[in-house]
Each structure stands twice: as structure tokens, then as C-alpha cells.
Amino acid sequence: MPRVVSLFLPMWSTDRLRRRLGDAAPPPETPLVLIGRQQRRRLVLAVDQAARAAGLRIGMPATKAQALVTGLVVMDADPAADTEALERLALWALQRYAPIVAADPPDSLVIDTTGADHLHGGEELMLSGMVNRFFASGIAARAAVADTWGAAHASARFRANPTLVVPPGTQADVIRDLPIAALRVDPAIVDGLRVLGFNTVGELTSQPRAPLALRFGPELGRRLDQAMGRIAEPIDPVRTPELVEVRRAFGEPIAAAETIARYTAKLVDQLCHALEEKGLGARRVDLLFHRVDSSYQAIRAGTATPIRDVKRLTRLLTDRIETIEPGFGIEIMSLTATHAEPLVARQVISSLVEEPEADVSGLIDILGNRIGERRLYRFAPVASDVPERSVTRVAPMTPDNGETWPDHWARPARLLLHPEPIETMALLPDHPPVSFTWRGTRRRVKRADGPERVFGEWWKRDAELVAVRDYFQIEDDAGERYWIFRAGDGEHSETGSHKWFLHGIFG
Numbered sequence: 001m002p003r004v005v006s007l008f009l010p011m012w013s014t015d016r017l018r019r020r021l022g023d024a025a026p027p028p029e030t031p032l033v034l035i036g037r038q039q040r041r042r043l044v045l046a047v048d049q050a051a052r053a054a055g056l057r058i059g060m061p062a063t064k065a066q067a068l069v070t071g072l073v074v075m076d077a078d079p080a081a082d083t084e085a086l087e088r089l090a091l092w093a094l095q096r097y098a099p100i101v102a103a104d105p106p107d108s109l110v111i112d113t114t115g116a117d118h119l120h121g122g123e124e125l126m127l128s129g130m131v132n133r134f135f136a137s138g139i140a141a142r143a144a145v146a147d148t149w150g151a152a153h154a155s156a157r158f159r160a161n162p163t164l165v166v167p168p169g170t171q172a173d174v175i176r177d178l179p180i181a182a183l184r185v186d187p188a189i190v191d192g193l194r195v196l197g198f199n200t201v202g203e204l205t206s207q208p209r210a211p212l213a214l215r216f217g218p219e220l221g222r223r224l225d226q227a228m229g230r231i232a233e234p235i236d237p238v239r240t241p242e243l244v245e246v247r248r249a250f251g252e253p254i255a256a257a258e259t260i261a262r263y264t265a266k267l268v269d270q271l272c273h274a275l276e277e278k279g280l281g282a283r284r285v286d287l288l289f290h291r292v293d294s295s296y297q298a299i300r301a302g303t304a305t306p307i308r309d310v311k312r313l314t315r316l317l318t319d320r321i322e323t324i325e326p327g328f329g330i331e332i333m334s335l336t337a338t339h340a341e342p343l344v345a346r347q348v349i350s351s352l353v354e355e356p357e358a359d360v361s362g363l364i365d366i367l368g369n370r371i372g373e374r375r376l377y378r379f380a381p382v383a384s385d386v387p388e389r390s391v392t393r394v395a396p397m398t399p400d401n402g403e404t405w406p407d408h409w410a411r412p413a414r415l416l417l418h419p420e421p422i423e424t425m426a427l428l429p430d431h432p433p434v435s436f437t438w439r440g441t442r443r444r445v446k447r448a449d450g451p452e453r454v455f456g457e458w459w460k461r462d463a464e465l466v467a468v469r470d471y472f473q474i475e476d477d478a479g480e481r482y483w484i485f486r487a488g489d490g491e492h493s494e495t496g497s498h499k500w501f502l503h504g505i506f507g
Helices: 011-026 049-053 060-069 079-096 123-136 151-159 171-174 187-195 201-205 207-216 217-229 257-278 310-318 361-371
Strands: 005-006 032-038 040-048 073-076 100-104 108-111 144-146 163-165 244-254 280-291 296-307 330-344 378-381 391-394 414-426 433-438 443-455 466-478 479-489 500-505
Touching: 005 123, 011 032, 011 040, 011 079, 032 049, 040 060, 060 257, 060 378, 073 361, 079 100, 100 217, 108 151, 123 144, 123 163, 144 151, 144 201, 144 207, 151 187, 151 217, 163 201, 171 217, 187 207, 187 217, 187 391, 201 217, 207 217, 244 257, 257 280, 257 433, 280 310, 296 310, 296 330, 296 361, 310 361, 433 479, 433 500
Parallel strands: 032 073, 144 163
Antiparallel strands: 005 108, 005 144, 032 040, 100 108, 244 330, 280 296, 280 330, 378 391, 414 433, 414 500, 433 443, 443 466, 466 479, 479 500
8 A cells, every 4th residue: 555645745845945044044034925926916825834923925026915914024036946945855855755756846745655654664754754843954744644635735735734644545534524635636626616616525416527527628627636545646746867876677567576686686786887987885776667657656764884795685675565556567677875974894804812703784674664763772871870871772883982880889781761769768878778669669669779879960950050960879678779869969958859860780
């Protein structure tokens, strides 16, 4: 079942302009409109959130907008620059999310995420990740995923808040109550249908097609069928000359898995030769299958490090051939290195003394392509005395940064995500607890070591200027070892609450 994402940027023109101007941009609370000429008229072509809240709309005369809003900032629109930036954004999404991405001018992207959502934690997490990333960059965004481009496009504009996952097979129910403008038809058609009394998509679906086609042409029926999934709407993926790509066209369409695997190996060999000529290694490759019905199927494979290993890349791609639905046949196969990095051949020096370091990148690649690369990580130290800040997640093959954990006190093998409160009996200020209760179970302390005093990081928060923690390593009468701390020095109330917490468990 195909799944398509529509990523809608409702204020793309003004958001892009503000990002380009940087500090010279008008404040977000100041209404901003972009104007352009249509014949001899100066019209509003884009508005920001503040201008929209003030009652300004796209298409109104510029003079009327200036008369309605005092202090309105008016700038010239640049549709060509907007389109160019949208194409660059599509290339960024191609490298990050899925093999099939295209710009959907003037203000959205369309992404075929069939079989790729599991690499991003599922559809809900994928959509929220997209939207949050744009919000952090100062760009308003809404996103929806559905079985068809038309349903996703309509849902992103009229239902997403800010994201929406349309369950498979339910696109007809979701768009039935939406206005006719959600179908991506010409505004003149929308106005004509309103004159006839039609306002929603559902009202059109129950009408005979012939009279509508006779009056408005074939576009209306085609858009209805595309949104409902009755006819296909292929997405032409964005590509640039900078991407390393190889293709193979077939005189007769192919469909057998063995044939697809054989030609995949040949394409990988050609791609690796092309990468070698440019001194590059692939970090992400996309194998696209152009079917005879003008639709696409795709396989994406990523690697932990840049590689040009034909055998390894072939295995990563052929492992997922069973996910491909060839339909009536595949007429073109194309393999693209959508993310490539410089790769310098390493000289292997043999040693009779030291064991060679094991290369686990192949295993990481296999696991990453099955469960998602974001679910694979290792822990790396961070320069901080506060335990929960002294560790971070990094990619498995990230080189060491030289940081180490402090070794003057032992650290637990398992650090809890958040310190959990415990009830204790202890003598203040420097004695460990005699017993403590954690998760409803009382434990008697048999041995203890401490305190280890950890000071707050005053340069991050004023509240940590005098805050301290006293950590103890304790062992209960069952032999279990824990890492607990008291918030405060045991004497002065400003240093902490003097409550006790369990923070880690020793192996």
C-alpha cells in the first residue's frame, strides 16, 4: 500500500524572506506582506501570520492592505527565488526522509514514504519530526500522510494540526467533508461549482460525471479519482547533476525477484566505479524501479561510513527486494547515491603483535536498514560533573572526541532516565541512610561509601549557583548495589530540598 506525505509550508514566501534577511528582518509581530504585479495591478501575493491575523488575504490590492493595517511592512515578492529554494528543500528531504521526493509549488513538498517510515520511528514520529525541525528553523509547517497524494495534500491544508496520519484505506472518508478547493483544481472551477451550489468534495462524488465533465472539463474528475486512489498519480523525484546516478532500461519489462537482484548487482558495480572516479563513498543509496504504469517503487539503504564495497551494497539492497511490487513489470531501474562523502583508501598495516580492530560497520548497516539508523547509537562522555549531563547518544561509528568519564569515583552501569525519589532513614549531614524504600520495597543498607559531592553548573542556571548533591554507593542486605544522592548539603536549605533520590544501579 503506497503512503504519501504532503509537507505544507503555509507561509513559505515570508518565512523564507525572514530567514534570508536574518537580523534585518521585521519582528515576527509586525505584519508583513509580499506584493507583485498582475498586469497593471499591485496585489498581495503572500502574507505572514501577523498580517493574516490583521485580516489581510492573498489576492487583495496592495493599496487596500496598506490602508487597513497601520505599520504594515510591504516588500516585493520573488516567486522564482521561492521556487528555487523549494527545490533545494526537496533535495534536503530526499537525503533525509525517502527516495521519492518532489517539490509541489508554490508552498509544499510531496514525499513517497512507502516502506521508509519505520526508519524514522513510525509515521506519527516521522511527521512530528518534520514539523518540529521546520518550526525550529522559523518556518511554519503542517504535514499529513495518506494513501494518495491528493488526500495527503488536502489533509495537510484543511485537517492537520499540525500533523495528521490518515489510516490506510480511509482517504475517502477523510476528504468527503472538505471544501472543493482541497482537490487542487483551478480556482475558476471552484467558483463555478459554488455558483451551482456545490461546497464539499462529498457533494461532488454523488453526482454524475458526464455533466460535470461537459461543463468543467476532465480535470475535476481526474482530481477526484486521484484523491480517492482510483487512478495513480506518479511523483517525479527530484534529481540534480551533482548526484551520482546510474540507470538501466529494459527492452522487455522485468518482474522476477531473481532478475531484479541480478541487475541490482550490476548497477551497484557501475555506481561504485562512478563513485571511485570522483573519490567518493556512498552513505545512502536509493534504488528506484520505474514501472510500466508510470508509478515508482523504491528501496533505500544507508551505511554508517562512506563505502564503495560492491558486495556489501548489493546485499543491503537485495535484502529488501521482496518489498517491491513490480506490477505489470519494471522498465527502468536507477541507482542513485543521494548522500556521498569523500572516501580515501586506507593502507592496511599488518602486525604480528596487536590484534586488528574488528570492523562492525557491516553489522551496523544491516541493523540500521532493518530497524532504523536512529535506533542504533552508543554512549559518549560529555564534560560535565552532573551525571545526567555527562553522557550523550552518538552514531555508532562516531569517532571518539577525547572526553572521558571521571575515574576517581565508580559510576553505575545503569543510570536511570530521571532520578527516582526514595524514603530514607539517615543521620545528617554526612552519613549514608540506614535503610531506604524504593518502589514500595524497603531495603536495609549493609555497606556504604561516600559522600561524593557534585556541584551545580552555575553558568547554565542561576538556581544551580549554590545547589549541591551528595552521592553514596550503597549495598543492601541482598547484595544489590545502588547509587543514591541527597539534594543539598544536609545543613543549608538553599543548597537543595534535602530529599533523597536513587539515580543508578551497579551491575
